[in-house]
Amino acid sequence: MDLFISAASEVFAPANLLILLASTVIGIVIGAIPGLTVTMAVALAVPLTIWMETTPAMLMLLGLYGSGIYGGSISACLLNAPGTPASAATALDGYELGKQGKALKALKVALWASVYGGLFSIVLLVLIAPQLAQVALKFGPAEITCLLIFALTVVSVLSGDSIMKGLFAAALGMLLATIGADPMLMIPRFTFGVDELFDGLAYIPLLIGLFAIAEMFAQSEQSFRFGATILSIKDGERDENRIYAEDVKKCAIPVIRSGFFGAFIGMLPGLGAAVASFVGYAETKRASKEPEKFGKGAIEGVAASESANNAVTGSAMIPMLALAIPGDPPTAILLSALMIQGVTVGPLIFANNPDVVYMIYVALFMALVATAGVAAMFMKPISHVLRVPKVFLYPIILSMCVAGSYAIRFNVFDVFVMLGAGVLGYVMRIFGVPVAPLLIAFILTRPFEESLRQALIRSEGSLMVFLEHPIALFFLILAVAAVAFTVWREHKTGHRIGEQG
Amino acid sequence: MKRLSIAAILTLAVAVLFAAPASAWEPTKPIKIYVGFSPGGGTDIVARTLVAASQEFFPVPLVVVNKPGAGGTIAADFVSKQEGDGYSLLVAGGSESTSVPNHREVSYSLDNFRGVLRNIRARIILVSKAGSDIKTIDDLVKKAKAESGKLAYASSGAGTLYHSTMLLFTKAAGIDMKHVPYKGGSPAMAALLGGHVDITLAAPEEAQAQVEAGQVNLLGLTSTERTDLFPDVPTLKELGYDVYLENQKGIVGPASMPDDVYQYLHDKFKMGMDTKVWQKMAGKLKLETSYLNGPDFKDAMGTMSKTIGDAVKGL
Numbered sequence: 147m148d149l150f151i152s153a154a155s156e157v158f159a160p161a162n163l164l165i166l167l168a169s170t171v172i173g174i175v176i177g178a179i180p181g182l183t184v185t186m187a188v189a190l191a192v193p194l195t196i197w198m199e200t201t202p203a204m205l206m207l208l209g210l211y212g213s214g215i216y217g218g219s220i221s222a223c224l225l226n227a228p229g230t231p232a233s234a235a236t237a238l239d240g241y242e243l244g245k246q247g248k249a250l251k252a253l254k255v256a257l258w259a260s261v262y263g264g265l266f267s268i269v270l271l272v273l274i275a276p277q278l279a280q281v282a283l284k285f286g287p288a289e290i291t292c293l294l295i296f297a298l299t300v301v302s303v304l305s306g307d308s309i310m311k312g313l314f315a316a317a318l319g320m321l322l323a324t325i326g327a328d329p330m331l332m333i334p335r336f337t338f339g340v341d342e343l344f345d346g347l348a349y350i351p352l353l354i355g356l357f358a359i360a361e362m363f364a365q366s367e368q369s370f371r372f373g374a375t376i377l378s379i380k381d382g383e384r385d386e387n388r389i390y391a392e393d394v395k396k397c398a399i400p401v402i403r404s405g406f407f408g409a410f411i412g413m414l415p416g417l418g419a420a421v422a423s424f425v426g427y428a429e430t431k432r433a434s435k436e437p438e439k440f441g442k443g444a445i446e447g448v449a450a451s452e453s454a455n456n457a458v459t460g461s462a463m464i465p466m467l468a469l470a471i472p473g474d475p476p477t478a479i480l481l482s483a484l485m486i487q488g489v490t491v492g493p494l495i496f497a498n499n500p501d502v503v504y505m506i507y508v509a510l511f512m513a514l515v516a517t518a519g520v521a522a523m524f525m526k527p528i529s530h531v532l533r534v535p536k537v538f539l540y541p542i543i544l545s546m547c548v549a550g551s552y553a554i555r556f557n558v559f560d561v562f563v564m565l566g567a568g569v570l571g572y573v574m575r576i577f578g579v580p581v582a583p584l585l586i587a588f589i590l591t592r593p594f595e596e597s598l599r600q601a602l603i604r605s606e607g608s609l610m611v612f613l614e615h616p617i618a619l620f621f622l623i624l625a626v627a628a629v630a631f632t633v634w635r636e637h638k639t640g641h642r643i644g645e646q647g
Numbered sequence: 648m649k650r651l652s653i654a655a656i657l658t659l660a661v662a663v664l665f666a667a668p669a670s671a672w673e674p675t676k677p678i679k680i681y682v683g684f685s686p687g688g689g690t691d692i693v694a695r696t697l698v699a700a701s702q703e704f705f706p707v708p709l710v711v712v713n714k715p716g717a718g719g720t721i722a723a724d725f726v727s728k729q730e731g732d733g734y735s736l737l738v739a740g741g742s743e744s745t746s747v748p749n750h751r752e753v754s755y756s757l758d759n760f761r762g763v764l765r766n767i768r769a770r771i772i773l774v775s776k777a778g779s780d781i782k783t784i785d786d787l788v789k790k791a792k793a794e795s796g797k798l799a800y801a802s803s804g805a806g807t808l809y810h811s812t813m814l815l816f817t818k819a820a821g822i823d824m825k826h827v828p829y830k831g832g833s834p835a836m837a838a839l840l841g842g843h844v845d846i847t848l849a850a851p852e853e854a855q856a857q858v859e860a861g862q863v864n865l866l867g868l869t870s871t872e873r874t875d876l877f878p879d880v881p882t883l884k885e886l887g888y889d890v891y892l893e894n895q896k897g898i899v900g901p902a903s904m905p906d907d908v909y910q911y912l913h914d915k916f917k918m919g920m921d922t923k924v925w926q927k928m929a930g931k932l933k934l935e936t937s938y939l940n941g942p943d944f945k946d947a948m949g950t951m952s953k954t955i956g957d958a959v960k961g962l
Contacts, residue, residue: 332751475688600843603825
C-alpha cells in the first residue's frame with residue numbers, strides 16, 4: 147500500500163500530470179486518424195525518454211498507449227473510418243447510430259465501455275498478472291489452433307440475414323489471407339513476383355478500403371441520385387443522445403462479458419485487439435434476444451466491441467511485465483523503454499522494482515481517467531464534424547486515408563490495396579454481402595495456419611494432438627456447440643439459408 | 648564608403664576562394680535511414696538510438712523510415728536501387744543481409760551496397776528451459792542422437808539468422824532436429840517457456856531477463872569468443888563445433904556512393920557512437936557496441952553470408 151501511495155504521489159506531481167494529459171490527447175488524435183497507429187506514436191516517443199526520469203517517461207508512453215484505442219472509435223462512429231484495426235467492430239453499429247443522429251450517444255457508450263474494459267484489465271494486471279502469465283504460456287500451437295477454430299465460428303453470427311452470403315464473404319477473406327509467403331517455409335503464394343505481396347495484403351489498408359472508401363463510393367452515388375443528406379445533431383435530438391437506464395441495462399452484461407474476452411485474448415501472443423473486438427461483438431450478438439438489430443444501430447454492439455478492445459491494453463502488459471515476453475508491437479516498445487530506464491522486466495520485476503510496477507499500474511489507471519476526461523469534454527465539438535457538408539468532408543477523409551495507408555509501411559502499394567478494397571467493399575454492398583465476416587476471416591486465417599502447422603510439425607502430422615490437449619479439446623467442443631447453436635437458431639426462425647438478405 | 652565596400656568585396660572574394668576547396672560533401676536535405684522492420688523491433692531501436700546520438704553532428708535532419716516487409720528484404724531492395732547520393736541509407740547486417748538471400752531469391756546482393764560503419768554486434772545464444780534435462784550442448788547432442796528427429800527448436804522464422812544458425816549447428820554436430828518457425832524472437836521464447844519446443848535461440852538482451860529469473864539454461868553461443876555479459880557460457884567453437892555466426896547492425900548505402908560521401912557519413916556516425924547518448928542507451932539496452940569501418944563491416948557480412956550459403960547448399 148505504501149508503494150501504491152508513493153507511486154500515486156509521483157504521478158500526481160503537476161508536471162507529470164501535464165505530460166500524461168498531453169500524451170493522452172495526442173494518443174486519442176493519433177488513434178482517431180485511420181492508418182496512424184499507437185505503435186508508431188510510442189516508437190517515436192521512446193528516444194525522447196532517454197534523459198527523462200522513469201515516472202514521466204512511463205507516463206508519456208502509457209498515456210499514448212492507453213488512449214489510442216478509444217481514439218479509434220471516434221472516427222469509426224462518425225465517419226465509418228475505423229481509426230485503429232481494433233475499432234472495425236465498433237463501426238458496424240457505431241456508424242449506423244451516427245447516421246440516425248445518435249452519434250453522440252454512440253461516442254458516450256463507446257467511452258464508458260472503453261473505460262470499463264480498460265479498468266477490468268488493469269485490475270487483472272494488478273491482482274493476478276504472474277498467474278495469468280503462466281496460463282498464457284500453456285497456450286501452445288495446439289491450443290491456439292483450437293481457440294481460433296472457435297473464433298472462426300463467429301462468422302456465422304456476423305453474417306447478418308443470409309448465412310450463405312456470410313460464408314461467401316468469410317471464404318473470400320480466407321482466400322485473400324492466403325496471399326503472401328506461407329508461414330512455415332516462406333514460399334510465396336499468389337504474389338505474382340510482387341515483393342510487396344510477400345507479407346500478404348496489409349490489414350489496415352484493407353480495412354480502410356472496405357469501410358471508409360466503400361462508404362464514400364456509396365454516399366457519392368446516393369448524392370448524385372437523391373441530392374445530399376446532411377447529418378446533423380439538432381437540439382431536438384438531444385434527448386435521443388442521452389443514455390437512459392434501459393441502455394445501461396442493455397449494455398451491462400455485454401460490456402462485462404466482452405471485457406473478459408478482451409482480457410483473455412489480449413494476454414495471448416499474436417491475436418490482439420482486432421480479434422478481441424470482433425469476438426466480443428459477435429458473442430454479444432449471439433447471446434442477444436434481438437440479434438436482428440445488430441448492424442442497424444445496436445448500442446450494445448458498440449459497447450461490446452469497445453469494452454473488448456480496451457481490455458486488451460492492460461492484459462497485453464501481463465506477459466510483457468511478468469515474463470519479459472511482449473505479446474504485440476506496442477508492448478515490445480514499452481519493454482525497450484523500460485530497459486532504457488534501467489528496469490529489467492521479467493518475473494523478478496515484482497520483487498526488484500515494485501516501485502516501477504506500481505507506477506505502471508497508477509499510470510495506466512490515470513491514462514484511463516485522462517482519456518475519459520478529455521473525451522467527455524471534446525466529444526460534442528468533435529461530433530460537429532458531421533455538420534460539415536460531405537463535399538468538403540470526404541476529400542479530407544480521403545486524403546487522410548491515403549496518407550494513413552501509405553504510412554503503414556511507407557509503400558504506395560498499400561494505397562492501391564486500399565482503393566481496390568474500396569471497390570470490393572462497394573460491390574459487396576450492392577449485392578448485400580456483409581463485410582465483417584471477410585475481415586474476421588482475414589485476420590484469423592494467418593495465425594490459424596501458422597499454429598496449425600506448428601502443431602502438426604511437433605505431432606508429426608497426427609491430428610490427435612488437438613484431442614489430447616485438454617484446453618484444445620475444450621475449445622473444439624465450444625466450436626461445435628457454437629455451430630450447433632447457429633443451426634438450431636436458423637431452424638427455429640425459419641429457413642433463411644440461401645434467402646435474400 | 649567606397650573604400651569600405653571594396654574592402655568588403657575583397658574580403659568576400661578571399662573567403663569564397665578559401666572556403667571552396669574545403670567544402671567537400673555536405674548534405675543539404677534530410678537523410679533517410681530505412682529500417683526493414685516495424686517500429687519497436689531490434690533493428691528499429693538501433694536506428695533510433697543512432698539517430699538520437701548522431702543528430703547533433705548533422706546540419707540536416709536524420710529521418711528513420713520504417714519500410715517493413717518480407718523479412719527486411721523490401722527495404723534492402725529499395726535502398727539498393729536508390730542513388731548513392733548519401734540521402735538513402737539502410738540499417739543492415741542482420742538476416743536480410745546475410746541469411747535470407749541464401750534461402751530464397753531476392754533482387755539484391757551484398758554487392759549492391761557500400762558499408763558505412765558497423766555499430767553493434769549481437770551474439771546468438773542457444774537456450775533451453777530451466778528444469779529440462781538439456782543443460783549443456785553435450786546433453787543436447789546426446790539427446791538428439793538418442794531420439795533422432797524428435798527434438799524441436801523454435802526459430803524466429805524460416806530463412807532468418809536463427810534458422811541458419813541451427814542449420815549450421817545440426818550439420819556440425821551431425822544431429823537431426825525439427826524446425827518450428829515462429830514470428831519473431833519473442834514468440835519463440837514464449838514457446839520455449841511454455842514447453843512447446845526444446846530449444847530456441849536468443850539475443851543476450853532477450854536472454855538476460857530469463858536468466859536472472861532462473862527460467863532458462865544458456866547452452867552456448869556462436870561467436871569466436873565468450874561475452875562479458877555471460878562469461879560462463881562456452882562458445883560452440885570451444886566445444887568443437889565450427890559454428891560462427893553473429894547478428895550485426897550497421898549502416899550501408901547504395902554501392903554507387905562516392906568516397907567523399909562515405910567519409911562524411913562514416914565520420915559523423917562514428918562521432919555519434921562516441922557520445923554519451925549512444926553509450927547510455929546501448930548500455931541500458933544491453934547492445935554490444937562494436938565498431939567496424941565500412942569496408943570491414945561489408946567483409947564481415949560477406950563472411951557470414953558465405954558460411955550460411957555453403958551450409959544451405961549442402962542440404
